[in-house]
Amino acid sequence: MxxxxxxxxxxxxxxxxxxxxxxxxxxxxxxxxxxxxxxxSTEAKNIRLSVVGGLSDTTLQEIHRKALASGWFIPARTSSQDPFMQIQNDEADAVMVTPVGGLDRSLGRGTGELQLLINATNVTRAQGIERYFSSIVRSLYEFKPPLSFDVRVLYNPAxxxxxxxxxxxxxxxxxxxxxxxxxxxxxxxxxxxxxxxxxxxxxxxxxxxxxxxxxxxxxxxxxxxxxxxxxxxxxxxxxxxxxxxxxxxxxxxxxxxxxxxxxxxxxxxxxxxxxxxxxxxxxxxxxxxxxxxxxxxxxxxxxxxxxxxxxxxxxxxxxxxxxxxxxxxxxxxxxxxxxxxxxxxxxxxxxxxxxxxx
Amino acid sequence: MNTSGVSLKVTGLFKKLRQTQALQGLDMTFESGLIHGIIGPEGAGKTTLLRHLMGLLHADRGEIQYRRQDGDISFSELRQNIAYMPQTQSLYPELSIHEHLEFFRTLYQLSDQDYAERRRALLQMSRLEEFTERLASELSGGMYKKLGLICSLLASPLVLLLDEPTNGVDPLSRRDFWQLLYDLQKSEDILILVTTSYMDEALKCQKVHLLFDGKTLLEGQPDAILQQKKCKSFDEVFLQYDALEESP
Incomplete structure (x- = not known):
């Protein structure tokens, strides 16, 4: 001892x-x-977002505004009008491409489809971006599904x-x-x-x-x-x-x-x-x-x-x-x-x- | 001469270390109360011999007998009473002299009283009393060796094995170190074995053993050997053997 x-x-x-x-x-x-x-941190932040096709649509404007307001996105500074080139040249991480004739019109026809280009060289970041967009769209249309989850995240609520x-x-x-x-x-x-x-x-x-x-x-x-x-x-x-x-x-x-x-x-x-x-x-x-x-x-x-x-x-x-x-x-x-x-x-x-x- | 001490007898020791035959039938006797010098060039088998005596290596053939006045004893009985100072001097740079003594004291399981007495005597003998708070990394070469020595002496051993203790130490500190060994021999009943490749140190021993290629060349009192070989120094003795080996 x-x-x-x-x-x-x-x-x-x-x-x-x-x-x-x-x-x-x-x-x-x-x-x-x-x-x-x-x-x-697997949270994606400072995602550079750009819009190709102009922000003349009210719906598109709304999505863009909500995205920026969420704090996850920042506006991208782009030199090209080609959505693919914007990502290729590393000017943007996500690009929203307006459908031909505008988003409002296609929504009016009942086939609202907005193309979203995401840079997935970093998979976790790409998944994060997709999730954020889904939640923005959900918040835009307050339709009530017959069933919803009452989610309580335990032990790590945030x-x-x-x-x-x-x-x-x-x-x-x-x-x-x-x-x-x-x-x-x-x-x-x-x-x-x-x-x-x-x-x-x-x-x-x-x-x-x-x-x-x-x-x-x-x-x-x-x-x-x-x-x-x-x-x-x-x-x-x-x-x-x-x-x-x-x-x-x-x-x-x-x-x-x-x-x-x-x-x-x-x-x-x-x-x-x-x-x-x-x-x-x-x-x-x-x-x-x-x-x-x-x-x-x-x-x-x-x-x-x-x-x-x-x-x-x-x-x-x-x-x-x-x-x-x-x-x-x-x-x-x-x-x-x-x-x-x-x-x-x-x-x-x-x-x-x-x-x-x- | 003191009679309660330990003497050693080595007979026909053989040891092969990897490719080299380090010891080739070594015979030597070491008497209690004397300072024995094991003299030989690098690679003669000095360290290997000490490691056998210390029980760190086991011989392929041959025998080592440890004797006391009342007969042979086994190594395990003697183990508490053998101290060994390896060639690569082993101290902890971050610990002070005082802390070294404390640590070795626990290794040797000394009682408070024994430790206090021993510590005082050894520090005085080695003239290190004033430096007890100094870290080992801040000691001079000579002081460092002395600290190593007093650490191994803490347990009051009957046999002290020193492997090239003065290697790389300046001449003045070497003289100082030898003086310490003489003082030790005077005050205690101890058998001291020193290996060295400094030929001049042979004259400082009471008995020398010349080792070459794992074999004993000569044993005896240094003066007697020089007279017998008609040489002025041990360098010459070795040169004679070297010349003999080279001539067919």
Whole structure:
């Protein structure tokens, strides 16, 4: 126990005195959360809208006015009268083309059709544009269908993408920080040569392994309040569930990622290699975690990887606890799975690490 | 000479490391209470030998016996009492002298009282008392080596293995370091093994072992060897062997 305490003090001092590690621990989470939360939005804004065929129609004028008033659109500045060329030359993102004879007349005939050209090089943006137009048209004609939905959007009523993405980014950061801290600290000892001293010292291999993992579980956990705090302060992320449940989930997840970091350090010889190993692990695990792309939409081959990815369960936990307040069943299930994964990661790397030690 | 100390006997040690035969039937004896120098050029097998003595490598053939006055003991019994200072000096740049001693104290599981006494004695001996708050990254080469040494001495070992401790250190600090070893030898019951590729350091040891290509060339007191070989320095002794190897 005393040895472990010695290790904890040493690792805390070393980590907190190393400027690179300080940046990784404290600055990187703030910067990355801000960047991801602000920039990563699937809402399309500043859509350049142009009209070909003139605004003489009252209906067309109305649509155009409503579009601009919605705040999503801005008028496009165009040099050509050819609707296709306007998009080709990147002067407009969406072009309304008036039918021959004007929109009002075709509406009068009962066949109102307005052509809309949308630049779909960015699919999410194009889908957004289409949705906005449909809603504008719906608002123009207040006809009442016999059935309508009384929609209540729960847990994220404004449907803000940030609320959906921020828990994902938070999990990603915890994952990245703990994996890098652990694996780099061990490979650093290898590079310095201090590893030989640790092996030669009269301590049991178990004590060395605990000494090189427990401090990073603690450092990782100390990072959680910072990340949660930034998310709440900057993005108005709610915390509707229990803070203790969130910390418990974070703890099993951090144990898991520290185990993975330990595993990487048994393969990597230098800090650079362990950094590369960390990122090699992180990229697919982020893509397959449901952070941005829903797991349910993936082909089954990839879905298998999502289901063995700890990040998937932690993101689900964070979203559930923070936005919804926590479902007992989901929380118990995910925490159990994460614990099993943590146990597996630690056992496997423990074995590998022990062979490196002897 | 103190009698409660440990002596070592190495017989017919063979070790192949990847493609090279690092040790080729090495025989050596190390007596308690003396400073032994293992002298040899780069690649002679000095580090490999120390790593065997430290239990970090296992020999392909041959035997290492650890002896106390009352008979042979196993390595695991001795382990607590062997200290090893590797060639690539291993300290943490962000930690101060004081913090190093604290960390090594937990590695060696010393009691508060033992630690306090030991710490005071070692800092005094190494003349590092005034610099305890200085970070390792801010120490001079000589001080850095001394810190490494006192860290390994914290557990009051009976055997001290030093792998090229003065490598890359200026002559004055080297002299200082040797003085520290003599002081240590005077005050404690300890067997010190020093490897070096500085031939002049051979004369500073009480017994030297000349190592070449994984074999023992000569063993004995430095003066006696020089007399026997009619050489002025150990450089000459090695040159003689080199010449013998080259001539058919």
């Amino acid at each position: 005393k040895t472990l305490w010695g290790f904890i003090r040493k690792e805390f001092r070393q980590t907190l005195r190393d400027p690179r590690m300080r940046i990784l621990l404290f600055l990187a989470p703030c910067v990355q959360l801000t960047i991801f939360g602000v920039a990563l 449907m803000r993408t940030a609320l959906f993405l921020v828990p994902g980014v938070m999990s990603m950061l915890v994952c990245l920080i703990t994996i890098l801290l652990t694996s780099m600290s061990i490979t650093r000892e290898k590079e310095l040569g201090t590893f030989e001293t640790l092996i030669a010292a009269p301590v049991r291999p178990e004590e060395v392994i605990l000494g090189k993992t427990v401090p990073f579980v603690l450092l990782g956990m100390s990072n959680i309040p910072l990340i949660v705090g930034v998310a709440m302060a900057l993005f108005g992320m709610p915390l509707r569930g229990s803070l203790w449940l969130l910390l418990l989930s974070a703890f099993v997840f951090v144990c898991c990622t520290v185990g993975i970091g330990l595993f990487i350090s048994t393969i990597a010889r230098t800090q650079q290699q362990s950094m590369m190993g960390g990122f090699l692990y992180l990229f697919p695990s982020v893509l397959l975690s449901g952070m941005v792309f829903p797991v349910e939409n993936m082909p089954w081959v990839l879905r298998v990887f999502s289901y063995i990815n700890p990040l998937t369960y932690f993101i689900e936990l964070l979203r559930n606890i923070m936005l919804k307040g926590g479902d007992a069943r989901l929380i118990v299930f995910n925490i159990l799975i994460l614990s099993a994964m943590a146990l597996l990661a630690i056992t496997v790397s423990w074995r590998r690490f022990k062979t490196t030690l002897s």
